[in-house]
Amino acid sequence: MDIDSISVFVEATRAGSLAGAARELGLVPMAASRRLAALEGELGVRLVHRTTRALALTAEGEAFLPYAEAMIEDATNARAAVRPSGPCVAGLLRVTASEPFGRKVVSAMLPAFLAANPDLRVDLLLTDTVVDIVAAGVDVAIRIAPLRDSSLVARRLADSPRHLYASPAYLKFAGTPSRLADLERHQCLLLSGATHWAFAAGDRTRRVRVTGRYASNSIEALHEACLRGLGLALLSEWNVAADVASGRLVPVPLEGAEPEALGIWAVYPSARLVPPKARLFVEALARQLDRGGE
Known part of the structure; x- marks a missing residue:
């Protein structure tokens, strides 16, 4: 044809x-x-x-x-x-990311990216659940987690440091934990179904059982609950930088332990070549992250 x-x-x-x-x-x-x-x-x-x-x-x-x-x-x-030096790419680019990362980081880089590629359209799927990117026809998924699915092709874009955070009101009411053992007496804000938090303690990983009265399948909801003084939350630095700067949230360091390190990954389906539009998007996102997500 x-x-x-x-x-x-x-x-x-x-x-x-x-x-x-x-x-x-x-x-x-x-x-x-x-x-x-x-x-x-x-x-x-x-x-x-x-x-x-x-x-x-x-x-x-x-x-x-x-x-x-x-x-x-x-x-x-x-x-x-x-012709990789051609003017731009075209077509529809399907991207998936978590709600907070998509809203705060991806959305921030899209205006310049779309302006540089006027023939490209972007469909951004924001969800805190893991999408089957092959079945959904997604070109690239941005995931913040230890990568475990070896059937996928991935590129690590940046680190995603996490810390414990709480509001000043919660710490005034419940006190400030200083050791892993202190977490058992605190309200911990958990992802639905989670029962443990993982911490790097020296050269080993410790999984600590935590409990709380509030859980959600949404990081955004846990972030909001943390701001409102409902408990301690395990959140990424890029997600709470403005709240820490304004004093709405306070980092809570623990003696001899750091939350499990995560990475920001660009994940592609393995069944096909990575199209130029996906490569250009990931390069633009990597530059955004190098600038601190601003």
């Missing part, structure tokens, strides 16, 4: 008319109409119901559209792979 004809079909569905597709592609309307007709002739089906001003997809057109978009994107990526 001719990629130029497929481009007319895709642009026409986005613009809502053949005239709009022609303007976008720099064609005269008659040429756009002929290319679409040629594609329909090759496929042996009508893809759109069209008039001079508007069009609507047929059932066959709706079925063909995602494949057409994928072919356009693959062609763009193929050109970029052999």
Whole structure:
């Protein structure tokens, strides 16, 4: 199939008319109409119901559209792979990250990234659960954790130091723990289903059983509960820097122990080559992290 004809079909569905597709592609309307007709002739089906001003997809057109978009994107990526110094990438980039990291770090770098790549669209999925990136069709996942899934291809972007934090009000009420053993008498804000926190103590890892009256599957919710004085929370430095600077949260160091070290990872599906759009995004994110996430 001719990629130029497929481009007319895709642009026409986005613009809502053949005239709009022609303007976008720099064609005269008659040429756009002929290319679409040629594609329909090759496929042996009508893809759109069209008039001079508007069009609507047929059932066959709706079925063909995602494949057409994928072919356009693959062609763009193929050109970029052999011409890495080209102007920019195009298509849809699917990214997933946790709620707080996506909101505070990824969202901060997206305006400049999209401005530098005007033909690229980004679909950002924010969730604190681990997404099956192969099944979800995700191009790159940003994960903050020890990496355990060896079936995935990953690149470590930066460290993600964590500490215990509490509000001044909570520490005034409950006292300040100074040792791991002190945690058993404190309200610990936990991810749903968690029963232990891991700490590096010397050259070994200690898993300490902790309890509390409040748990959530959302880091954002635990962060908010910590701010409101409900207990101690294990949070990343980048997530609470503003709260510490303003005095809303206080770091709580423990003698001879540090929370388990985590990394910020870019994770790709292993079943396909990393497309240029994903590489460019990860490079931009790495630069953002080098600047401290600002």
